[in-house]
Amino acid sequence: xxxxxxxxxxxLRSEFDERGIDALFVTHxxxxxxxxxxxxxxxxxxxxxxxxxxxxxxxYAEQARQEITASGMTIHIExxxxxxxxxxxxxxxxxxxxxxxxxISVAGAxxxxxxxxxxxxxxxxxxxxxxxxxxxxxxxxxIKSAAAIATKVYDHVLRVAKVGMTENDIAAEVAYxxxxxxxxxxxxxxxxxxxxxxxxxxxxxxxxxxxxxELVTLDFGCRVGGFYSDVTxxxxxxxxxxxxxxxFALVLLANETGIAAAQGGINVATLDAAAREIIKDxxxxxxxxxxxxxGLGREVxxxxxxxxxxxxxxxxxxAVITIEPGIxxxxxxxxxxxxxxxxxxxxxxxxxxxxxxxxxVVE
Ligand SMILES: [Mn+2]
Numbered sequence: 001x002x003x004x005x006x007x008x009x010x011x012l013r014s015e016f017d018e019r020g021i022d023a024l025f026v027t028h029x030x031x032x033x034x035x036x037x038x039x040x041x042x043x044x045x046x047x048x049x050x051x052x053x054x055x056x057x058x059x060y061a062e063q064a065r066q067e068i069t070a071s072g073m074t075i076h077i078e079x080x081x082x083x084x085x086x087x088x089x090x091x092x093x094x095x096x097x098x099x100x101x102x103x104i105s106v107a108g109a110x111x112x113x114x115x116x117x118x119x120x121x122x123x124x125x126x127x128x129x130x131x132x133x134x135x136x137x138x139x140x141x142x143i144k145s146a147a148a149i150a151t152k153v154y155d156h157v158l159r160v161a162k163v164g165m166t167e168n169d170i171a172a173e174v175a176y177x178x179x180x181x182x183x184x185x186x187x188x189x190x191x192x193x194x195x196x197x198x199x200x201x202x203x204x205x206x207x208x209x210x211x212x213x214e215l216v217t218l219d220f221g222c223r224v225g226g227f228y229s230d231v232t233x234x235x236x237x238x239x240x241x242x243x244x245x246x247x248f249a250l251v252l253l254a255n256e257t258g259i260a261a262a263q264g265g266i267n268v269a270t271l272d273a274a275a276r277e278i279i280k281d282x283x284x285x286x287x288x289x290x291x292x293x294x295g296l297g298r299e300v301x302x303x304x305x306x307x308x309x310x311x312x313x314x315x316x317x318x319a320v321i322t323i324e325p326g327i328x329x330x331x332x333x334x335x336x337x338x339x340x341x342x343x344x345x346x347x348x349x350x351x352x353x354x355x356x357x358x359x360x361v362v363e
Contacts, residue, residue: 023094028103034132082115098124134318142225167192171205187221198334212238232338254325264317264343293322
C-alpha cells in the first residue's frame with residue numbers, strides 16, 4: 001500500500017500547475033487515509049511539490065507512527081494545527097495554497113486564513129476525489145470482505161424474519177450479526193422499509209410490524225479495513241401480490257441492465273440512462289427519483305455520482321460504484337436492488353454477486 005500512497009500524492013502534485021497552486025491542504029480525513037493509510041479520525045496533510053507533512057494530535061501519535069509508511073512523509077503531533085503551521089512556516093516556499101473547499105466549514109476556513117499569514121488561497125474542489133476514486137486490488141479486497149459479511153447477514157435475516165417482527169427487530173439482527181462477523185461499523189443507519197413504507201427510499205427502520213405478503217427493502221453497510229460494502233435487497237414475507245412481483249421484476253431487470261452496461265470510462269449519465277430506460281419504458285420513470293448509484297470506498301458516498309445530474313462526469317477504470325435502481329409507489333410498495341461493482345476496461349466485477357437477489361419469499 002506504501003506505493004499507492006506515494007503514487008496518489010505524486011498524481012496530486014502533477015496537477016498543482018493546472019490548479020494554480022504550489023501547496024495543498026488536505027483536511028478531509030477519509031482523503032488523508034487514502035493518501036497515507038492512517039485510520040484515525042483526526043489528521044490533515046500539508047503537501048508541497050517536494051514535502052509532505054502529516055499532522056495529527058496526541059491521541060494518535062503512536063498509531064500514526066505505525067500506520068504511515070510512505071517515504072518522505074514528516075509526522076507532526078500537534079493540537080492547534082493552524083497556529084503550528086504558521087509557527088513552522090509551513091508549507092515551505094509556497095505562495096498559493098489550495099484547500100478542500102467542500103470539506104472545511106466557513107468558520108474553519110476563516111480561522112485558517114486568519115492564522116496562516118502571508119499566503120494566497122485557492123478553493124479547490126474535486127481534486128483529491130478524482131485521484132482516490134481509482135481503487136487498488138487491496139482496497140477492493142476489503143470491500144469484498146465487507147460484502148462477504150453482508151452475504152452472511154442477509155442469509156441470517158432470511159432465516160429469522162417472520163410476520164409480526166418490527167423493522168427495528170430486523171435492523172437489530174443486522175447490527176448484531178454484522179458485528180459478530182467482524183464488521184467494523186455500519187456506515188449509515190440500516191434501512192428497513194416494509195409494505196407501504198417501502199415507498200420511502202431512505203426509510204429508516206421503524207417500530208412498524210411487518211405483515212403477511214409485504215415486500216421488505218433492506219439496505220445496510222458493513223466495513224472491513226476501513227472500506228464499506230453497501231447492499232440493498234428486497235424480499236417478501238409471505239407471498240406478495242402479483243403487482244408487487246411485477247414491480248420487483250422490473251427493478252431486477254434495471255439492476256441487471258445497469259450492471260451489464262457498467263464499464264470503466266463510461267459517462268455516468270449514460271450508465272444511469274441504461275438502467276433508467278427499463279423503468280421509464282414501463283411507465284414508472286417518475287417513481288425512480290434518485291440517481292442510479294454512487295462511488296463507494298472509505299466513505300459510503302463518494303465520487304463519482306452515477307446520475308443524470310452529472311452529464312459531464314466519467315466513472316473511470318478502477319472505480320467502485322453502486323448500481324441501485326428502485327421504484328417507490330406511495331401508499332403501495334417499494335423495491336430497490338443494489339450491488340457494488342468494480343469497473344474494469346471491459347466491464348465490471350460484481351463484488352456483491354454472492355448475495356441472492358431474485359425475489360425470495362420467506363414463509
Ligand atoms: Mn447505496
